[in-house]
Amino acid sequence: MKKLFISACLLFGIQAFSQTTQFNDTTKVETLDEVLLKAVRVEATSPVTHSNVSKEEIEERNLGQDLPILLNYLPAVVTTSDAGAGVGYTGIRVRGSDASRVSITINGIPYNDAESQGTFWVNLPDFASSVESLQLQRGVGTSSNGSGAFGASINILSDAVSEEASAQVSNSYGSFETWKHTAKFSTGLLKDNFEFSGRLSKITSDGYVDRATSDLKSYFLQGVYKTKNTQIKALTFGGKEITYQSWYGVDATTLENDRTYNLAGIQFDSEGNFEGFYNNQVDDYSQDHFQVLASYKFNNLWSANISLNYTHGRGYFEEYIDEWYEQNVNFSGNANLSFYGIDPVEIGGETIETSDLIRRRWLNNNFYAVNADVNYKNNHLDILGGLFYSYYGGDHFGEVIWARFAGDSDLGDRYYNGNGDKNEFTSFVKATYKVNNEWSFFADFQGRFVSYRASGLTSDVIPLNEKRTYNFFNPKAGVSFQLDTSNSFYASYGRAHREPRRSDFEQGVFTAEKLDDYELGWRFLSEKIQLNSNVYFMDYKDQLVLTGALDDVGAPIRATSGKSYRLGLEVDATVAISNKWSVRPNIAVSTNKNVDFITSKDGELINLGNTNISFSPTLIAGNILEFRPSENFQIALLSKYVGEQYMGNIDSEASILDAYFLNDFSVNYTLKNVSFLDSIVLSGLVNNIFNTEYVSNGYFYTYDDDFSNPGTITTIEGAGYYPQSGINFMAGVTLNF
Incomplete structure (x- = not known):
């Protein structure tokens, strides 16, 4: 019965973000903003599997949750939230690949952290309010700079030029004391050439998980000079986040009895009696971006772009290290004074070697990038060539800001200090040749050259001195065939390489990954139906699996799996049932395998044969059933099913995350021409309307027990879980001037 109910909802529910909300007119003239993103985006008819999301689609549910949560209903996407309610640290996986393997660009500039390769949306709170459009490309895609896309790429365009002056004030409130305040403005075009616009945002939330609070502030400022053939944008955006740490998760017993429990900051007295939690166990980080983007159309055939970027990030984790807990539960050396370079303390003839203390682990980094390309386009040939260079410099250091027994240490003393420097140079050329109205061919050649040096001490106070150089050649090719006005087909091949990150170096992993991606697709377009379907085979060598x-x-933590693959089928559709009702289902079915996976168990190396790749569900499905009784009124039921998945690569029963099925309900009503306002938009969102208890993410670990039974090694398995919120709501009001 449950399976029947799920199937019915998926068939008759949902308007999940698909290839595009409205059927595309591919004959339209390119705007200068679109010219800016030609290096990283593809057109609707290209042989690349992709989905487009418009500003209007994002606005309908933008009430405070992070951008990954707003993209949850795209095909093959799984999202999660540490705090359990979509505010704070959030994550996205596409085709089983985590955010460090999803290449993100903002205005064509890489956003993934150059060193960790991660994407930390918490550093750009409410950036969704400044997104003009985005494109999700699944598979290798066509990104031309930054780390290679091993699961997908997301290419974001920030706010476009507004012709008319406007102002907007948005406020929303929801469960867990979640507040969002946003103010935006645009001068419109001044003297037909200049526009200035901006945004200020503040989001606060207590979080679903205990003490998983978020205090987030962000800004976006832009100045534009525009003529018929020229556009120059100077923009700066960034954010400041303070979030209470909530990445510890809970074990299975706690999940059953106290889902919201948070271990972070726990404190005990010297006898092991619980005393409470440290109130400043936080992640405190700021990030600022500065971009200059220039586009110029020489004539109807030639255009060029140049982009400059500077990003500065700085902040720290602040942690209370409880001496009793570390010595008696964690069995770690984190409470040892020697770990921090502090000499033992003599008190009353007793030598003190451990202590309660508070430490901060800092990051301070700078990222510079320049990107330039030239485009030639006529009726048959569209060719683009470009160069990209970036430099990243990052400092990692730790300090003790308080200790019960501080010895002769001084405030500001560093107990570890490490550095990372990364240079990247990329050159590419890509071309689409349209033979006739039926056939077109695509080719893309990229050379990527990376030099990375990691030096100093890690946060575990272990020396790390490595310098590696990686040279990659990434060819791509594809063909599109338009059978008739309704049916088109495409096939493509793409290769990608990806270098290890700093944390891989710390694990002794230095081998780059390689991916060969094969895609075959069919698109159907009629007056009331748009259907996109594709099959893919992603063949990996030395994939770094979680x-x-x-x-x-x-x-x-990642490890090299040797040989592995992902094989899948994806289908998404838009169906206009009537002029008021529409339905848009999507489904992704896949098999994701490590080939001849070798692991250590009970002190011996064993070959497990083919095992499931971690965090890769076999089935992901989504839908949105939408009802628009009038132009100003929209109601939608959004549904998402994520199948069972393993959190490790050894097919252990202890590592299974159960399947879950969620339903959200959203409503939007617009009042137009109200007094001195252009409009008032009333929005509501009820998440998880059936109050499902579910877990979208977790962790799995093993260790060898060689002490319980001397002479015998027994592999012990353990798991942790990140519970997500039950039913919760958000409601908002937007005033448009």
Whole structure:
């Protein structure tokens, strides 16, 4: 019965973000903003599997949750939230690949952290309010700079030029004391050439998980000079986030009895009696971006772009290290004074070697990038060539800001200090040749050259001195065939390489990954139906799969799996049932395997044969059933099913995350021409309307027990879970001037 109910909802529910909300007119003239993104985006008829999301689609549910949560209903997408309610640290996976393997660009500039390769949306709170459009490309895609896309790429265009002056004030409130305040403005075009616009936002939330609070502030400012053939944008955007740490998760017993429990900051007295939680166990980080984007159309055939970027990030994790807990539960050396370079303390003839203390682990980094390309386009040939260069410099250091027994240490003393420097140079050329109205061919050649040096001490106070150089050649090719006005087909091949990141170096992993991606698709378009379907085969060598375990700052640990693959089918559709009702289902079915996976168990290396790749569900499906009784009124039922998945690569029953099925309900009503306002928009969102208890993410670990029974090694397995909120709501009011 449950399966029947799920199937019915997926068939008759949902308007999940698909290839595009409205059927595309491919004959339209390109705007200068579109010219800017030609290096990273593809057209509707290209042989690349993709989905487009418009500003209007994002606005309908933009009430405070992070951008990944707003993209949850795209095909093959799984999202999660550490705090359990979509505010704070959030994550996205596409085709089983985590955010460090999803290449993100903002205005053509890489957003993934150059060193960790991660994407931290929490550093750009409410950036969704400044997104003009975005494109999700699944598979290798066509991104031309930044780390290679191993699951997908998301290419974001920030706010476009507004012809008319406007102002907007948005406020929303929801469960867990979640507040969002946003103010935007645009001068419109002044003297037909200049526009200035901006946004200020503040989001606060207590979170679903205990003490998983978020205090987020962000800004976006833009100045534009525009003529018929020229557009120059100077923009700056950034954010400041303070979030209470909530990446510890809970074990299975706690999940059953106290889903919202949060271990972070726990405190005990010297006898092991619980005393409470440290109130400033936070992640405190700021990030600022500065971009200059220039586009010029020489004539109807030639255009060029140049982009400059500077990003500065700085902040820290602040942690209370409880001496009793570390010595008696964690069995770690984190409470040892020697770990921090502090000499033992003599008190009353007793030598003190451990202590309660508070530490901060800092990051301070700078990222510079320049990107330039030239485009030639006529009726048959569209060719684009470009160059990209970036430099990243990052400092990692730790300090003790308080200790019960501080010895002769001084405030500001660093107990570890490490550095990372990364240079990247990329050159590419890509071309689409339209033979006739039926056939077109695509080719893309990229050379990517990376030099990375990691030096100094890690946060575990272990020396790390490595310098590696990686040279990659990434060819791509595809063909599109338009059978008739309704049916088109495409086939493509793409290769991608990806270098290890700093945390991989710390694990002794230096081998780059390689991916060969094969895609075959069919698109159908009629007056009332748009259907997109594709099959893919992603063949990996030395894929860095998530082991399931976490490091000491909650980041996933990876290991080389040797040979592995992903094989899948994806289908999404838009069906106009009537002029008021529409339905848009999507489904992704896949098999994701490590080939001849070798692991250590009970002190021996064993070959497990083919095993499931971690965090890769076999079935992901989504829908939105939408009803528009009038132009100003919209109601939608959004549904999402994520199948069972393993958190490790050894097919252990202890590592299974159960399947879950969610339903959200949204409503939007617009009042137009009200007094001195252009409009008032009333929005509501009820998430998880059936109050499903579910877990969207977790971790899995093993360790060898060689002490319980001397002479015998027994592999012990353990798991942690990140519970997500039950039913919760958001409601908002937007005033448009």
